[in-house]
Amino acid sequence: MSASFHEKIHVALSDLTLQKTIRTSTQRFIEKRRDVVAPEVLPDYQELRTHANQLKQHTLENLDYYLERLESKVQERGGKVLWCADGESATRAVVSIAKEKGIKIAVKAKSMLSEEIGLNEALEKNGLEPVETDLGEFILQLAGERPYHIVAPALHKSRHDVGELFAEKLGMERSDDPPVLTAEARRVLRAKFLQAGMGISGANFVVAESGAVVLVENEGNIRLTTSLPRVHIAIAGIEKLIPRATDLAVFLKLLGRSATGQPLTSYTSFLAGARRPGEISGPEEFYLLLLDNGRTRILADDEKRQTLYCIRCGACSNVCPVYRRVGGHTYPGAYSGPIGAILTPQFHGAGHEPALPFASSLCGACAEVCPVKIDIPRMLLTLRQETKKVTARELPTRVEKLGFRIWSWVMRNPRLFEQLGFLSKAVLPAPSDGQWIKSLPGPLSEWTGHRDFPPPAQQSFRELWRARRRAGANSANAAVRGNVADGNRNERRIGSRTDHA
Amino acid sequence: MPDRERILHRIRSGLGRHIDQPPPPPPPPRLMVPPMDSEQCIELLLANFPGESFRAGSLADAREQVSRIIAGRSAIASAAPVLLDAGITSLPGVQSGFTDPVALRDVAANSEVGISSADYALADPGALVLLSSSREDRLISLLPTIHIAVVPSRVVISGLDELFTVLPDPAEVSSSMVFIAGPSKTGDIEMKLTLGVHGPREIYLVIV
Numbered sequence: 001m002s003a004s005f006h007e008k009i010h011v012a013l014s015d016l017t018l019q020k021t022i023r024t025s026t027q028r029f030i031e032k033r034r035d036v037v038a039p040e041v042l043p044d045y046q047e048l049r050t051h052a053n054q055l056k057q058h059t060l061e062n063l064d065y066y067l068e069r070l071e072s073k074v075q076e077r078g079g080k081v082l083w084c085a086d087g088e089s090a091t092r093a094v095v096s097i098a099k100e101k102g103i104k105i106a107v108k109a110k111s112m113l114s115e116e117i118g119l120n121e122a123l124e125k126n127g128l129e130p131v132e133t134d135l136g137e138f139i140l141q142l143a144g145e146r147p148y149h150i151v152a153p154a155l156h157k158s159r160h161d162v163g164e165l166f167a168e169k170l171g172m173e174r175s176d177d178p179p180v181l182t183a184e185a186r187r188v189l190r191a192k193f194l195q196a197g198m199g200i201s202g203a204n205f206v207v208a209e210s211g212a213v214v215l216v217e218n219e220g221n222i223r224l225t226t227s228l229p230r231v232h233i234a235i236a237g238i239e240k241l242i243p244r245a246t247d248l249a250v251f252l253k254l255l256g257r258s259a260t261g262q263p264l265t266s267y268t269s270f271l272a273g274a275r276r277p278g279e280i281s282g283p284e285e286f287y288l289l290l291l292d293n294g295r296t297r298i299l300a301d302d303e304k305r306q307t308l309y310c311i312r313c314g315a316c317s318n319v320c321p322v323y324r325r326v327g328g329h330t331y332p333g334a335y336s337g338p339i340g341a342i343l344t345p346q347f348h349g350a351g352h353e354p355a356l357p358f359a360s361s362l363c364g365a366c367a368e369v370c371p372v373k374i375d376i377p378r379m380l381l382t383l384r385q386e387t388k389k390v391t392a393r394e395l396p397t398r399v400e401k402l403g404f405r406i407w408s409w410v411m412r413n414p415r416l417f418e419q420l421g422f423l424s425k426a427v428l429p430a431p432s433d434g435q436w437i438k439s440l441p442g443p444l445s446e447w448t449g450h451r452d453f454p455p456p457a458q459q460s461f462r463e464l465w466r467a468r469r470r471a472g473a474n475s476a477n478a479a480v481r482g483n484v485a486d487g488n489r490n491e492r493r494i495g496s497r498t499d500h501a
Numbered sequence: 502m503p504d505r506e507r508i509l510h511r512i513r514s515g516l517g518r519h520i521d522q523p524p525p526p527p528p529p530p531r532l533m534v535p536p537m538d539s540e541q542c543i544e545l546l547l548a549n550f551p552g553e554s555f556r557a558g559s560l561a562d563a564r565e566q567v568s569r570i571i572a573g574r575s576a577i578a579s580a581a582p583v584l585l586d587a588g589i590t591s592l593p594g595v596q597s598g599f600t601d602p603v604a605l606r607d608v609a610a611n612s613e614v615g616i617s618s619a620d621y622a623l624a625d626p627g628a629l630v631l632l633s634s635s636r637e638d639r640l641i642s643l644l645p646t647i648h649i650a651v652v653p654s655r656v657v658i659s660g661l662d663e664l665f666t667v668l669p670d671p672a673e674v675s676s677s678m679v680f681i682a683g684p685s686k687t688g689d690i691e692m693k694l695t696l697g698v699h700g701p702r703e704i705y706l707v708i709v
Contacts, residue, residue: 025692047531054528062524064512073672083505135698136689152689159691178690182698189699194610210672220643220685220700227639227677228606238508245672246530246665253661263626264661266551266683267700272672278635280602282676292508300515 005355008330018156022327025155029318032261033369042257051250053373056309059208059241060299066208066241067290073211077273079286082233086293087117093289094119094200094233095126101231103128103197107189109215109222110134110153111202112312113235113291115146115334116347119200130200131192133221135185142169148328149336150314151259156327189221199225199283203236204311205251206288209244212272213288216255216265223267232274232283238290239299239308245270251311254371258313294347304379307346309372310339316366316376322359331356338366342379350383351390357383399443418462425456530669532662542624542657543708549627551683552704560587563651563709567616568592570649570705574613577605577645580636581618583653583709589616605638615645615701619652619681621668622706625660628682629706632675639677648681648701654708 012018037045059066071081084090098106106123108114108130120141123130132141136154140147142165147153154162163176172184201222203213213234215222226232242251248270256262275282298307317323317337328336332353333344341356357380366376410417428437436452439445447453459467502510513519537545547554557563564587571594578590578597590597595616599605609615617637621630629650633639642648658664671678685700696702 021691028692044533051528051531058524058527061516062518063516064509064518065522065524067509067512077672077676083503083508085504085507089504133699134689135687139689152692154689155692157690159693162690178693178695181690182687182695186698190610194606207672210670212672218683218686218688219698221698223639223643223679224699227643238512243527244530245670246532249661249665250531260688262682264628264680264682266681266686268680268682270671270678271676273676275633276676279633279676280600280605280635280638281640282633290508292504292511296508296511296515299512 005330005332005353005359009326012327012330013325017158018327019325021156021158022324025149025152026318026324029151029261029314033258033315033318034261036257036261036263042253048250048253049371049373052254052311052371053309055242055247055250056372057306059243060239060305060308063238063241063299066243067238070206070208070211070241070288073209074273074286074288075211077211077276077286079211079273079288082287082289084289084291084293087291090117090235090289090291090293091119091122094235095122095128097231097233097287098123098128098198099126101197103231105129105131105192105196106198106200107131107133107193107196107225107229108137109199109201109217109225110137111200111235112147112150112334113202113237114200117291117293119235131189131196133189133193133225134217134219135182135221138185138189139165142166146329146334147336149317150312150339152314156329193224193228196229198231198233199227199229200233200235201225203234203240203288204255205242205248206234206236206240206290207243207245207248207270208241210270210272211288212245212270214248214252215269215271216252216267217269218260218262218266220267223269226269226271226283227281230284231287232271232285233287233289234271235289235291237308238292238295239310255311255313258311258315258369258371298346303382304342304346306374307339307342307379309374310343311372312339313371315369315371319365319369321361321363321365326359331359338376338380339374342376342383345383345387350386354387357381357387418460421456421460421462428456530665532666534663534666535659537624537659539654539657542659543654545624545659546622546627546657546706547708549625550706551627552706554706554708557707557709560709563587563707564589564592566707567649567651570647571595571614571616574647575611576614576616577609577612577641578616579618579638579641581651582636583618583651584616587651587709589651599638600635606640606644609638609640609644612645614647614649615641615643616649616651617642619650620656621664622650622652622657622708623660623664623680624657626682628680630664631679631681632671633677633679634675639679642679642681643700646697646701647703647705648684649705649707650681651707651709657708 082093120130132138139154149155159176167174204216205214256265274286320338323337331340335343345353345356360380362377364377440448567589576595578595584590619629620632684696686696687698
């Protein structure tokens with residue numbers, strides 16, 4: 001798996017059109033988000049984040065209680081809760097309801113969980129027709145691909161790609177005009193909506209005390225999916241619970257802003273069961289499928305539990321320097337970006353995707369934008385440790401072991417350290433305008449094969465320090481200050497070295 | 502062990518909780534209602550609404566405005582009291598008063614304009630709140646390509662915090678509550694904004 005991760009990185013990096021597309025799209029997301037969380041527009045943004053974090057923490061720490069409350073509320077209104085320990089149990093439950101009711105077509109609203117459990121494949125295998133109705137997901141279903149981004153699934157497709165795809169698969173006249181293509185999708189999908197016997201949605205939030213699911217969207221396909229077919233199945237991970245409807249006042253202010261830079265998306269649906277007496281439209285039956293699939297294992301871990309706070313806004317992907325270069329399809333599993341890098345290894349156990357926790361520069365941008373304050377960089381570090389413990393293949397080689405022994409010996413001998421510093425200045429190419437060294441000889445070439453090496457500073461920190469102490473208090477201060485920039489660079493260099501070690 | 506028991510057991514043993522153990526009190530709801538009077542809310546809503554918005558001086562004026570927007574196109578209207586009182590349901594070309602789900606669906610799917618009211622309207626961010634009922638069906642604001650909402654001024658409130666203060670659990674009132682804060686739209690092809698992807702491409706607000 002890890003080998004294919006590395007291969008995919010190179011495929012993504014060498015596709016220049018793709019590089020440009022990812023960069024422009026994520027940049028637009030970044031700017032739109034920044035505008036709507038700015039202090040002049042949303043003065044209590046930080047308080048909202050803290051409150052959301054506390055609500056998630058409380059709900060998860062008492063999850064058994066809230067799940068049982070939820071179940072009794074759903075049942076009170078005639079709905080049914082389907083508990084599913086894993087993906088297979090979940091797909092089996094959906095298939096058996098469809099078969100029992102004689103349903104052939106299931107319209108689907110975008111759901112990351114459906115990707116996670118491979119619901120479409122399972123439905124197809126059983127002779128049912130799943131139809132993705134979110135425009136991006138519809139495009140991907142026709143193309144036979146998986147989502148590129150948690151929020152914008154077809155981010156990597158150009159209008160020409162979509163035009164070609166629609167011409168081939170839908171038999172429409174070739175067009176590259178988004179409104180024309182969108183109108184065609186509307187026509188095809190509207191017919192499916194009116195025929196489908198089942199609507200399958202995800203859930204952005206599940207409200208325990210109301211027995212309700214909450215769904216946010218811009219297109220209206222979720223409203224159609226949950227209003228037209230006679231059966232509605234909402235599928236959700238058990239971590240999606242929040243205690244009360246009033247808590248939405250916090251979460252809804254964060255989700256739209258973080259995801260697409262909207263104070264509120266075009267539509268937010270709060271759905272509490274099937275149609276009630278007197279109501280004209282709406283489903284006749286409501287099912288809420290609650291999935292574990294590895295979540296209880298994450299929940300049991302005090303430190304990593306916060307991974308489950310995620311509300312799937314995708315903001316961490318947009319700001320991630322790694323996601324912005326390698327793109328969504330490079331990540332294995334349904335979830336891409338920084339959250340995928342911590343979620344996927346935890347779902348499948350440490351060591352299953354050994355490269356993932358390392359696909360980060362630990363810059364911390366993800367933690368800064370996370371609306372529920374998940375400390376993703378810390379999770380990555382913990383997962384790195386766990387991965388190293390279980391992946392025998394990646395245990396340090398003898399050369400590495402020897403290297404680290406020499407390193408620790410050098411670090412404990414100040415004089416030796418300094419002499420080696422002098423030596424490196426003599427051996428390494430002279431730093432011309434602070435240019436980084438692109439290749440090193442011998443075994444060190446392994447290191448520079450993937451990254452550049454910083455040049456040695458003109459004067460080491462120790463030299464600067466001695467100069468400062470030697471100099472008279474007043475006369476030399478100015479000169480020393482002039483050298484501080486150099487000294488800082490030196491410190492940073494030391495930091496980056498240990499990071500990579 | 503059935504999945505239900507297995508999941509609950511895993512959760513309890515992972516968290517160190519026992520069956521029927523009550524949770525500590527959750528963090529209190531965070532609802533901060535800004536001090537705004539009705540007139541301020543209306544002004545803000547007119548400015549924030551993500552479609553054309555008008556203020557009607559009377560029910561007759563509202564009827565006039567709606568008739569002008571319909572412009573002779575086919576329309577379906579809900580049975581909301583304000584629409585009946587204003588005579589909007591009896592405008593030429595407007596169908597209303599459905600009780601049969603199949604008939605309602607067919608007419609809504611084939612009408613160009615859908616006319617509803619709203620149970621609440623939020624000033625910030627500008628949005629309509631519709632609770633599904635026998636008088637306000639969910640398809641009328643969804644299937645047609647144009648949506649007009651006629652809203653009594655008394656239902657205009659400041660925003661989400663006030664809504665959840667006056668309606669702490671919408672599930673007690675209806676099976677479906679929807680916030681409408683814009684036309685149906687997508688950016689799924691090259692992030693180019695395209696309207697009317699599944700629902701209405703135009704929305705209008707008339708405050709009476």
